[in-house]
Amino acid sequence: MTKYGSFPGTRPRRLRTTPAMRRMVAETRLHPADLILPAFVREGISAPVEIGAMPGVVQHTRDTLKKAAVEALEAGVSGIMLFGVPEESKKDAAGTPGTDPDGILQLAIRDVRAEVGDELIVMSDLCLDETTDHGHCGVLDAEGRVDNDATLERYAEMAQVQADAGAHVVGPSGMMDGQIGVIRDALDQVGHEDVSILAYSVKYSSAFFGPFREAVGSSLKGDRKTYQQDPANARESMRELALDLEEGADMVMVKPAGPYLDILAKVADAVDVPVAAYQISGEYAMIEAAAERGWIDRDKAIMEALTGIKRAGANMVLTYWATEVARQL
Numbered sequence: 001m002t003k004y005g006s007f008p009g010t011r012p013r014r015l016r017t018t019p020a021m022r023r024m025v026a027e028t029r030l031h032p033a034d035l036i037l038p039a040f041v042r043e044g045i046s047a048p049v050e051i052g053a054m055p056g057v058v059q060h061t062r063d064t065l066k067k068a069a070v071e072a073l074e075a076g077v078s079g080i081m082l083f084g085v086p087e088e089s090k091k092d093a094a095g096t097p098g099t100d101p102d103g104i105l106q107l108a109i110r111d112v113r114a115e116v117g118d119e120l121i122v123m124s125d126l127c128l129d130e131t132t133d134h135g136h137c138g139v140l141d142a143e144g145r146v147d148n149d150a151t152l153e154r155y156a157e158m159a160q161v162q163a164d165a166g167a168h169v170v171g172p173s174g175m176m177d178g179q180i181g182v183i184r185d186a187l188d189q190v191g192h193e194d195v196s197i198l199a200y201s202v203k204y205s206s207a208f209f210g211p212f213r214e215a216v217g218s219s220l221k222g223d224r225k226t227y228q229q230d231p232a233n234a235r236e237s238m239r240e241l242a243l244d245l246e247e248g249a250d251m252v253m254v255k256p257a258g259p260y261l262d263i264l265a266k267v268a269d270a271v272d273v274p275v276a277a278y279q280i281s282g283e284y285a286m287i288e289a290a291a292e293r294g295w296i297d298r299d300k301a302i303m304e305a306l307t308g309i310k311r312a313g314a315n316m317v318l319t320y321w322a323t324e325v326a327r328q329l
Helices: 012-016 019-024 062-075 104-116 148-165 179-189 207-215 235-247 258-270 281-292 298-311 322-328
Strands: 035-042 058-060 079-085 121-126 169-172 196-203 251-255 275-278 316-318
Touching (some): 035 322, 058 062, 104 148, 148 169, 196 235, 258 298, 281 298, 298 322
Parallel strands (some): 035 079, 035 316
């Protein structure tokens, strides 16, 4: 006799029975086009320099950066975000290398554009922290505080030279009030209406930035808590987001990604523009360090972390594993 109404009547495990079944019903899928590769280029070196806290990541020469860009393109990655590391002797209080047309970042933008054209989106970090001798993201006033409005003038100049060099997208990461509006106006004034702005709308003052400081040779003393957001706050993120959109942001970003998936989900639900999330250096370093000790399965942990970021609402993910993961996908 056929038995009906057995308990449990609903069995969700039926949809987890085989890899093919799980793949078919997956709600979130990573794709190479979701990924953006952050890359560092350092002035005055003849060979790539390993970053101790980020195994597998280097400070590139101009030549090896071009090779990395081509590899990312061939793997299907959508974009590359460039960070320039000038020679220490060239840093000053105003971050002059950031607006020098022959500064390392501007040279790297030209190099990569010449190599990949429009096939890979070339993005540039628009911030002063790599180029100032004090390591802050802006210029300082007489009391040593970051001067918001004076910094905006420098950002306007940076936007113009980066766009002149060939950046498709500029990424203002300094968290200065009004930066998106000033940069949009500066770009439009010199005929760069087509250059997009990826706004670091939500950037927290995070302990997970630690390895990045080594990557860019940061000269920072102290912290950035007066301009980057307090990790305790969520409503503040939505206010920053609204201001950036009002000022003309084309895309918005949450940074870091993993510790702020709740914020990422809120942002993704609130906007009708593309949303990026940056899986930052500390997130990378933790997985690499734990895997090196045999505590976790490296490849599975990487894919799980990236899937979680995508599931939370990111359209694009900046990750140091971009090329590697794209090849696997």
